[in-house]
Structure formats: structure tokens, C-alpha cells
Amino acid sequence: MLLIRCPWCGVRDETEFRYGGQAHLAYPVDPETLSDAEWADFLFMRDNPKGRWAERWMHAAGCRRWFNAIRDTSTHRLVATYRQGEEPPP
């Protein structure tokens, strides 16, 4: 069970959080102008890298805020968490 640092509440057990998949996927400005393939790409396709990637979490049993995290998928270690609107740490 991971320890996750909520950017608002501090370090808590993973059981307080909900996972939200890949981060920084903006909803298209005008979905109607997208082709079926482009829309399907947004809807269904996600990155699956080995190593660092950005993902979303929500502090469901706490402040209920969504935030972002960098996790290394090869070690399952959370490298950093940061608030919405903040740039991912280097």
C-alpha cells in the first residue's frame, strides 16, 4: 500500500485515494471537429511507458481534490505529487 502525499493534506495511505489514470489529457476544445479516429484516440488510447509518467489521483476519503503525480512504473514508486495547474516537476 503506497504512501501518497496529497498536495493539500499531506502523506496518507493509498486506501484514502482513488486512481484516475493518465494525467494532462485535456478534453478537446471542440470534439465535433475531430475525426472518429482522433476521438477514439482521445477516448480509448493511453500511454503505457516503462519509467516515469504522470497520472491523476483523487483524495476521496480526505479533501476530495484531484491532483497529479509522477510515478515510476518500473519501481511503482511515487516520485512527486503536485496540484492541478502546476507544472510537473522536472
Place this chain on the structure above:
Amino acid sequence: MTGRRLETGGGWIDRSRPLRFTFDDREVDGFEGDTVASALLAAGERAGFVSPLQGRPRGVVTAGVEEPNAFVEIAEPWFEPIRPATMVNIVDGLRVVSRAGVGMLPDAAIAPRPARHTHRHVGVLVIGAGTAGRAAASEAAVGEGRVLLVDEHHVVLEPPGGVTTLANTTASGIYDDGYVLCYQREGAHDVIHHVRAGRVVLAAGAHERPLAFVGNDRPGVMLASAARAYLERFGVLVGHHVVVFSTNHAGHEAAEAMHAAGAQVTVVDPSPKVGKASERLRAAGIEVHRNAQVVATDGDPALREVTIVGSDGYRSILPADVLAVSGGWNPTVQLARGMGVGVGYDDARACFVHDGTGPPWLHVVGAAAGDVPAAFPIWVIDDGDDAEKYVEPQRDQTVADVARAVGGGLTSAEHVKRATYIGTTIDQGRTSGVLTAEVVNRLLGWAPGAQGPTNARPPYTPVPFSALAGIDGGPTLLDPIRVTPIHDWHEAHGAVYENVGQWKRPRYFPLDGEDMDAAVVRECRALRTGVGVLDASTLGKIDVCGPDAGTFLDRMYTNRMSNLAVGSIRYGLMLGLDGMVFDDGVAMRLAEDRYVVTTTTGGAAAVLERFEEWLQTEWTDLQVYCTSVTEQWSVVAVGGPNAREVVAASGTDINLDNEAFAFMRFRDGTVADVPVRMCRISFTGELSYELHVSPWHARHVWESVMAAGASFGIAPYGTETMHVLRAEKGYVIVGQETDGTQTPDDLGMGWIVNPGKGDFVGKRSLVRSDTVRADRKHLVGLLTDDPAFRLPEGTQVVEAATAPMPPAHMLGWVTSSYASEAGGHSIALALIERGRERRGGTVHAVVGDRTIACAVTDPIFYDVEGARRDG
């Protein structure tokens, strides 16, 4: 009968506390601190057990959790189906029964061992209280905060100061960020410790390996470390004539210890090198056969003699009652493997050792880290029949069985494990894993260590489910039960419940002697011809307020909510981004900047979460605030042709005339002298008033309605009747008619999608090539020829009258099916491929081994024109 208890020695036992227990209906003496295994060995028992598949006689092989042979059921003073005899410490009143590797549950119900859970936050957790573990704990006790030391054995000698030490406690799994689950046996009780440690030190030691030679599973053959452990921990000398077959100095030390305790000891060492160790052994008077191997054992069934081949190639026979084997050592890193700790083969020690990888908070020390004796690299003794050389006694698998798997084309130890079941045992292959991998390497002509043993995952040793479940606090602790403020009334009036999410909802209210069908028929009739009342408090309710509330709801629902007039109500459908129906409910507009939306009972939390997600992550410019008010409003739904009269008789200041208070409007006022928000909504097709009141007043309002309705024959009704009535009207239930793969159009609800209002969640997906396919499944009605026959829900539907042989093309399935009291026949809703094109046609439902012809109809069976909602 050869083993015996010595007059002195045995650091784990208390000779002043004799105990007696029962093993297979015979009484065995021991001391406090003994295990079942040590007491049996002290009593001279070398066999006593049998193997699970071939029924071969077997004896105790180890002194710990790696035991592959000696298993017992604990019959008294508590029940456990199977435990290694090496890990059961004896207590007063203990009765155990030998088990051949498989536990059996008794016919009668048994009480599980009481269990509780604790949570511990420590600076350092040390796993294993051997030399390395105690040293690590002592060191950590200076300046690293709280230190917890756990050990799976029931005795921890010389526990370090300043450290919390738990014996009988097994770390069963190491998880992320220093989270470790520890399973403690406290007499008749179990404890699960959830430990979160800043640093975890794994000092779990090493397990000794057996060697594969003919007759290596004979009772009397055991591991050298076990023979030494029984001597030093329990004061038990396991044999008089002991042959030690050892590849490393740990075996030699065991030989010296037994020799010193009075046994006649012979050492057989496969290594050709003559070292200081053999000189020392010979000096002590121990016969040493160098460059020699044990090639066979004999006995009836327990060991009587050992055949060895010496360096000169000649065979000789040594009398022996115990053969103590040490084939080398496997560092115990299984616990750490799941955390990314790697291992690599080490030639000198002939084993797999930690390669230094792993998370920064996890440290492996001592024998677990590879601090084990150098060993002569030998696994299988060539001499003799491979079918008599056991690598996994607990599955009766031999070198020949492994060869068969490899001959069949398997090269990976993981695959061989699954073909032979080696390592799928209670001991999780602790003695067999590395041995098997080396047998495979050898058969393939690969170098030793070319591949290692199969990976390990938690739990380290078996943990009872009852321990994981924890305190039996009744069903409410396990999963909360939610009840409405009217629940006590339902209880008093014999309601039969249905679980909806965590809610208890009355399913029906049987009168004397009624079954569900009879009660539902009566309740339906009351609704259609008189008046009925439903507790709808469980509906999810979300208060959505803020200047952008209308804009927000326009984006969440398929239809427009921003132009809803204050005081009005509108039904809405919510989709996922994929265009599939996610939830439904109504929106009430309380003010320009305030709505209350309802959700399905089960969907309330998910809908609120979705609202919050969009507001927080995408539409951060919208000023909208969402609050769950599910439990702030109780709902008494009064429906039926006489509903207006009953609500009026309950006493209200709201004008109930159709003209003043039309369908899909709400009014604030009073009912039965308490404040009410009254809504004209109908899920049954009948004239209906939903009374939304404070939960404090809910019971009062319910009883007032019941009293006012008495002269109209009012019937309380439950979810089953609600389902029948709504199905008669063709109203879908999200989660019953839908399973996350239906668009609004599939459900015949295209009318509620407003493509002209701008973007909304799921809109783009509604024109994807897949969602506009002509052969999608549509919601239709099905009517059977026999009006009394009810199709089972979930029934598959096919085209032809004769049930096709599978794999067959299924047209769809029945989603809802009821006896319709109003229609006088059974009705069903179904999702059928091209269903709307099939209206007027026939399809066939497969029920058991026959097919039932069904007419395809519109999914509305009653009051098609909607004339009844105004009373």
C-alpha cells in the same frame, strides 16, 4: 524408536512445565516450549506421517515453516484444518491429528479463531530475531524511534532492549513504502498487525536445501540444520547412529554437535577437497568419507541403513537411524521479491543471493542477504533410478517427473512448476524450489544458476481468512447498512427487504400467508386502482448551486437544463464519455442558481464524484458547488388514482389541482403540519406526489399518509411492485436494462438527446461509427404465448425455434420480466439486435433445453398514451 530427550540442554523448553498432548489418539509427553514435531522426535517417533498422493511413509524433515511432510490438524482446544507440526507449540488439552498434506473441514460448523487487527507505526521493523535481526534491532533502537522485532517462532531468546518484540509473528507480506502485514498467533487468538515502518530490515535467515538421491524421502532422513535445531532448542537428540551428508560446513557443525551430545556420527562429504573441517571432525573422533555420496537408503519403513559410494568407487553400507542432509543454503528473500528485490546466482555458495536492488527503505541482512556457508555445488546424485529421488515430497514429485515435464518441451521453472505442481504446496516450495530449478538447468545442459526458482508472492506462510477478516462485529461492521428514517415502520409491518447498494429497501409488504407474487399483485392493483405509498428516500440527491449551475448541468445531461423554469422538474439522462448511459434522474430548479438533481439509489456517489471531477479538472472556470443531500431529504411517494385525495386528506396548504400544480412541477408548502417540497413526478405512470421532507419528519408524514389513506385502502409497496409498474410503462432502470453498453438510442430514448444545445459529455461518441451501427441491440418488449409463463431474467434470445448448437449467434437477452397484473399476462423487456425492426415478428428465448416463442413489441405495455399521470 531412536530419538530421545537428553538430560540437559534445550533453550526453548521449560523442563519444570511438563505437558501432555494427543497425537492420532496416542498420548505424547513434552515440555512447555516444545512443538508437536520436537515432542514426537523426543518420543522416538521418526515416521508418523504419510505423503498426500502416493501414501508413502514420511517423517519430520525440518524444524520450521519449510516443513514438507509433517502436517497436523488441530482438533482441540480450537480447530485448524492444517498446520506444520514444526510450527505448533504444545499447550494443555492439545489434540492433533496427522494430515497427509491436505486439510479437511468438519461437517459441522466450526467457530473460527477469534481475530483482531492492530495498526503500528514504527521507525524500523526487523523481520527475524536471529543473530542478524537482533543486532539490527539493537542498533536501530538507538535513534530510529520505535523498533518492532518480529519472529515466526514461538521463542525469541535474548530479545534486545528498547525494542518491542513479538514472537509467534510472521511477516506475511511486504508492500509499498514500508507497509508490512504481520500475522501473530496468540494462543487461541489471531492478530493481524498492519505495520507501517520507515525502514524494514529483512533478517529472515536462510533455508537449508535437501539433495536428490534414491530414497531421500524415507522417514529418518531430515535436514542437518533441523537435527541441530532439535538438539539445541529442545534438547532432543534425533538418532543414535547419524550419517551426515553435507556439502558445507554448517552440516559439519551439526555433526560435531550431535557427536558431542553422544550420537555415533559419520560424515559423508561430496567435495573432493580435504579441508580443515574434516581434520577437525576426525580429530573429534568422527569418521569422514570425503569425495563420497549417499546413493540409497533402506529401512522398513524408517531408515535402517545408508548406502554410500566412496572416492574409490566402492559401495559401502552404514547403519543409521537418521540421515542428516545439507545440500547448501537458500537465503530467505521471498518476502522482498515482490518489492523488486532481485537475486543473482553465486557460484561459491551455490545459491541465489540478493543483488542489492530494491526500494531504499528495505534492507536485507545476515543469511537472508547471502551470509551463508560456501557449498559444494551438487543437487542430484547420479546413481540410481530418478523416479526414487524426490524433489517435492509434498507433491510426491521426483527428478523423473521433472524430466518428463522438460521432455515435454518445458524449459522455464515457472512452467515446470505448473506442470508438476512442485512449489504449489503449503510450504510454497521452500525446500524444493531451487532444487527443482537446478534439476531443470541440468536436464537442459545449462550451467548451475542459469535460471533460478519461481518467483514468490505473499503470503509468506498461510494466513487464515478469519484472521484477515478480523473482529466479527456483525454485518454492520463489515459493510454499513443504510436505512431510511421510516425503516422502523417497515420493520413493524413485516417488510421483506432488497439490498440496493448499502441500502435496505422494502421489496414488498406481505400480508398473512402471502408470498412475493401474491403481495406484488395486490400492491400493483392498489396502485393502479386506488392508492399506494413508497419509501423513496434512498434516491440520490445532489444540490448543485452557483451562477454556472445551469451551464454545468447542460454539459452533464443529454438535454437542456439551463432553460428549466424555477419550480419545474425535468427528467435527464447522463452519459459516459463513450456515449453509454451512465445514470438518470430528475433536475428540480429551486432558483436561478440552484438545482437539486436526483440519481439512482446505487449511483449517487458515482454521480457526485463525476460532477466533482469535471468541475475540478476540466471546467475550472465554472462557479458551481455540489453537495450530497441524499440523507437531508426523505421521500414519501404517494401514487394511484386516489393519490390527490389522500395527500389532501393528510392536510396540505398546497393547491393540488392539475391546473395549479401540473405534472413535472414542484411546490414548497406544508403537509401534515410540517414543511414539504412536493413534486409531481411519476415512475409508475399513475398520478403521483412525491413528498420530500426533513428526515426528522419522515416517519410522521408516512404515518399521516397511511392514516389519511386508510379509507382508500392504501397499500405500502416496495421495490418489486415499483419495478413491475415501471416495466409496464417501459421505463428503464439504469443497471437493469443497461450494462454500460447502451446508448440512449439503443433504449429508444433518442428523444432526450438534444444535439443542438452545444457539447455535453458523451455527445461526440453518439456519432461514432460503432454507436450508429444498424445492428445494435434495441430495447423491446417480449410477450410469450402462454400469458402465465415468465421468462427468466437474463435469458438469451435467438432467431430460430430450434435451439442452435453453440457457438450460436445470440440476438440479445431478457433484462426484466414480471407478471403484469394490469395487463393480465407476463411481460418482458429485452435488448435485441435490430429490435425495433423486429416489432411484430417473433424471436425465441432459450429456457433450459427448449425455446419459447416471443412476440416482439414496443416496450410499453400499459397506458401507452400516458393518460393516467394526471389522475
